[in-house]
Amino acid sequence: MARIIPVPPFDCVVFGATGDLTLRKLLPALYYRFRDGQMTEDARVIGAARSALDDDAYRQRAVKALKQHVAAGDIDDGTLDRFCARVRYVRLDATKRDADWDALKLALRPECVRVFYLATSPDLYGQVCANLGAVGLVTENSRVVLEKPIGHDLASARAINDEVGAVFSETKIFRIDHYLGKETVQNLLALRFANTIFERLWTTDVIDHVQITVAETVGLEGRGGYYNRAGQLRDMVQNHMLQLLCLIAMEPPVSLDADRVRDEKLKVLRALQPIEPHDVAPLTVRGQYSAGAIGGQPVTGYLADLGTDEPSATETFVALKAAVCTWRWANVPFYLRTGKRLPQKLSEIVVQFRALPFSIFPADAAEWQPNRLIIRLQPEEGMRLSMMTKDPGPGGLRLSPTGLDIRFEKTFNMRFPDAYERLLMDAVRGDATLFMRRDEVEAAWKWVEPILQAWSGRPDHPRPYPAGSWGPTGAIALIERDGRTWHDEIE
Ligand code: BG6
Numbered sequence: 001m002a003r004i005i006p007v008p009p010f011d012c013v014v015f016g017a018t019g020d021l022t023l024r025k026l027l028p029a030l031y032y033r034f035r036d037g038q039m040t041e042d043a044r045v046i047g048a049a050r051s052a053l054d055d056d057a058y059r060q061r062a063v064k065a066l067k068q069h070v071a072a073g074d075i076d077d078g079t080l081d082r083f084c085a086r087v088r089y090v091r092l093d094a095t096k097r098d099a100d101w102d103a104l105k106l107a108l109r110p111e112c113v114r115v116f117y118l119a120t121s122p123d124l125y126g127q128v129c130a131n132l133g134a135v136g137l138v139t140e141n142s143r144v145v146l147e148k149p150i151g152h153d154l155a156s157a158r159a160i161n162d163e164v165g166a167v168f169s170e171t172k173i174f175r176i177d178h179y180l181g182k183e184t185v186q187n188l189l190a191l192r193f194a195n196t197i198f199e200r201l202w203t204t205d206v207i208d209h210v211q212i213t214v215a216e217t218v219g220l221e222g223r224g225g226y227y228n229r230a231g232q233l234r235d236m237v238q239n240h241m242l243q244l245l246c247l248i249a250m251e252p253p254v255s256l257d258a259d260r261v262r263d264e265k266l267k268v269l270r271a272l273q274p275i276e277p278h279d280v281a282p283l284t285v286r287g288q289y290s291a292g293a294i295g296g297q298p299v300t301g302y303l304a305d306l307g308t309d310e311p312s313a314t315e316t317f318v319a320l321k322a323a324v325c326t327w328r329w330a331n332v333p334f335y336l337r338t339g340k341r342l343p344q345k346l347s348e349i350v351v352q353f354r355a356l357p358f359s360i361f362p363a364d365a366a367e368w369q370p371n372r373l374i375i376r377l378q379p380e381e382g383m384r385l386s387m388m389t390k391d392p393g394p395g396g397l398r399l400s401p402t403g404l405d406i407r408f409e410k411t412f413n414m415r416f417p418d419a420y421e422r423l424l425m426d427a428v429r430g431d432a433t434l435f436m437r438r439d440e441v442e443a444a445w446k447w448v449e450p451i452l453q454a455w456s457g458r459p460d461h462p463r464p465y466p467a468g469s470w471g472p473t474g475a476i477a478l479i480e481r482d483g484r485t486w487h488d489e490i491e
Contacts (some may be wrong), residue, residue, distance in 0.1 A: 007428040009042045009112050015094050015128055016119035016160035017047025017058065020222075021066035021147065022438060026119060027087075029420035031066050034075065034083045038425055041082070046107050047093045058089035074415075094120070094128045101135040114142040115427050122149055126163025133167035138259065145427050147175040148239050149230065150436075153452065154445040161438045170438060174427045179240040180434040181419030181426075184377040184408065188247040188349075189256075191383070198373070199252070201353070204332050208370060211335045211350040211479075211487055212244050215342035217294050219316075219467075224306045231314040233286075233455075236338045238448045242269065243436070244377075245334055248349060249324050258432040269443035273323040280346075280454035285463070285474040287317035289341040292467030299341060299467045315455070315462040316340040334487070335479050337486065341467035347377035350487045366399035374487065381416060382407040 007015060012030070014022050033039040047058050067076060088107055092100045101315060108114060116132060118125055125146055144164065151157030164173055179185050192199055201207070214236060220227055227235065246265035253260040275283050290301040302316055303309065317339030324334065347397050351370040372386040384403040391398040426434055463472035468478070470488065479486055 003214065004036050004038045005037055006040050007043075007113075007425050009040060009109075010115055011044045011046060011108050011112050011189045012115040012117060012424070012428070013046045013048055013108070014117045014119055015092075017050050017089065018051050018061065018077055019049075019119055021119045022047070022425075023061065024069055025405075025420045026117065026424070027062050027065055028069045029418055031070055031080075031083050032074070032417065032421050033425055034086065035079050036345045041086075042108075043086055044109075046104070047087065047089045048094060048104060049089075050091065050093050051220050051323040052091055053089050055087070055089050059087055061086045062087055064147050071415075077120045094131060095124055097131050101131070101137075105135065105137060108393060110139070112140060112141070113428055113430075115145060115421060115424075116142065116428075117145045117424075119147055122147070122151065122160060125150075129164045129167040138167060142168070143172045143174055143425075143427055143430065144168050145176060147176050149234060150175055150441050151445065152229070152234065154442060154449050157441055157445050161442070165438070171430075171432065173438070174423075174432055175436040175438075175441060176423055177239045178419040178423065179242050179243055179377075180436075181421075181423040182377060183291065183422075184375065184381040185247065186422075186434070187383075187408075188244075188375065192247075193252055203304075203328050204330050206353055207332050208352045208354045209333045209335065209482075209484060210245075210248055211352070212241055212248075212337070213346060213348055213350075213487070214241060214338040214343060215470075216338075216340050216344045217342065217345050219289070219299065219302070219341050220305045224408050228306055228312055228314045228388075232316055232338055232340065233448060233452060236356075237318055237320075237336060238440075238444050239436070240325070241336050241338055241445045242447070244349060245322065245324075245336070246440075248351070249326075249329055249334070253329070256433060258435075259437070261433050261485065262437045266437070266440050266443060268324060268326075268445065269440060271325050271329075272447045273325050274447065275320070275322075275451050275454075277450065277454045277457075280451055280458075283321045284451055284455075285317075285319040285472060285478050285479075286315035286455060287339065287465045287472040287475070288312070288314065289316050289339070289464040289467045290464040292341070292469065294341065294343060294468040301464075301467065302341075311461060311463050313456070317342075317462070317465060317471040317475070319478050320451070321478060333482065335486075336483075337471065337475060339465075339471050342470060343468050345379060346488075347376070348487070349375040351375070352484075361397065361399060365397055368399075369401040372487075380407060381409060 014026055016022055030045055090104045090107060093103060108468045118128055151160050208395045225361050246268045247270045251263040253264045288302050319337040322334040351373040376382050384405045386400045386403050389402040391400055463474055465472045
């Protein structure tokens with residue numbers, strides 16, 4: 001069992017309390033932290049939303065959601081009752097400044113840490129924060145947690161950051177990128193900075209290229225309205241994928257202090273070579289899934305999922321080649337690939353080392369494969385270092401690639417907590433290391449925006465790819481043009 005350090009007493013107000021994120025992710029995360037004794041008996045969760053519910057009716061919804069989203073073996077009636085006793089509900093339209101705020105004011109304790117979690121549409125962040133300030137709810141001990149996406153482009157991100165920043169100082173703003181809360185993503189810091197062996201190899205002299213893949217089998221999941229306006233570049237690349245790239249590419253921070261870590265990530269974002277309009281075609285590929293099959297089951301195409309016959313220029317797949325312009329990463333391309341309705345759910349980072357400069361072995365001794373470090377974020381979290389070894393036995397010298405393998409779940413034999421468990425408790429503690437700072441979010445938009453603009457100016461639509469495939473053929477060409485191959489094509 002992992003060591004649990006209880007957090008201080010807190011009141012967590014969740015705006016958007018009846019929404020999908022709250023019911024599917026936030027309440028289960030808080031339940032687990034309560035069950036494991038990290039959230040103490042005096043902590044409170046206050047749901048706020050427009051629906052006309054009272055405490056009991058909201059608790060019933062919470063129980064239903066918990067039974068659905070917490071593993072059956074992890075839930076028992078006693079703990080559930082004790083947890084629900086911590087849950088309250090306030091009916092409130094957070095965009096209006098009316099007497100309904102009084103009920104929230106009364107529910108909050110002056111001496112406790114206050115976490116205002118905005119699980120609402122990002123267009124409302126400014127207004128909700130302005131109201132929190134105006135009704136006098138923001139204390140020294142208050143923090144605000146914002147879900148992604150922060151904006152739709154650089155200008156809208158700046159506008160949201162300005163509005164939120166007018167009420168909360170930057171150290172009190174916790175912008176969530178839930179990938180940073182994943183155990184294996186945090187493990188990237190341990191891999192690089194708690195071991196001596198890799199850091200010395202982490203350079204252009206030794207590394208040939210890096211691949212980052214975030215593949216999902218799901219399609220729209222009832223989020224067509226949002227997704228069709230956003231697309232995969234905004235939804236996954238601007239945040240999750242670039243954060244992963246930063247953790248791989250950053251220089252060692254001088255400490256684990258939130259700002260020191262974020263300073264280093266920011267330097268990477270600023271070192272990303274801008275993709276100019278004339279580079280968009282050779283360096284990026286966008287696709288949109290059509291009908292196909294996943295795991296032997298037929299699935300419909302994007303437009304059918306959206307429920308329209310109208311063509312859509314929204315991409316559900318992106319592959320791109322990025323360059324980090326620093327001494328360490330000169331001539332080391334970063335290939336990024338992410339999409340919906342791909343053959344499997346898989347997030348992994350592959351660091352491929354350079355090929356042998358010279359071989360003393362006969363040419364036919366092996367199927368040569370350069371060394372690769374494969375960091376598997378999900379599923380089957382772990383790491384594998386692929387190396388050439390001699391096949392056992394007499395009969396000549398034959399070599400094959402073999403893996404040094406760590407499977408985290410097997411090694412530690414414990415449940416992997418959901419990212420939101422870690423992030424919520426960090427927000428209560430006031431530790432912003434795993435949250436995005438304003439300048440990071442804006443630097444990421446600055447890099448992504450020219451790609452979006454170039455795409456929207458082009459007459460062609462995203463290339464179709466059948467659901468259950470690895471995206472349009474252009475994605476394969478993108479890497480094969482450079483004499484390299486996506487990892488799944490090899491294994
Ligand atoms: C979210 C995106 O941020 O991440 C979703 O909005 C995506 O579209 C999800 O499905 C993927 O997260 P995970 O943790 O399942 O890899």
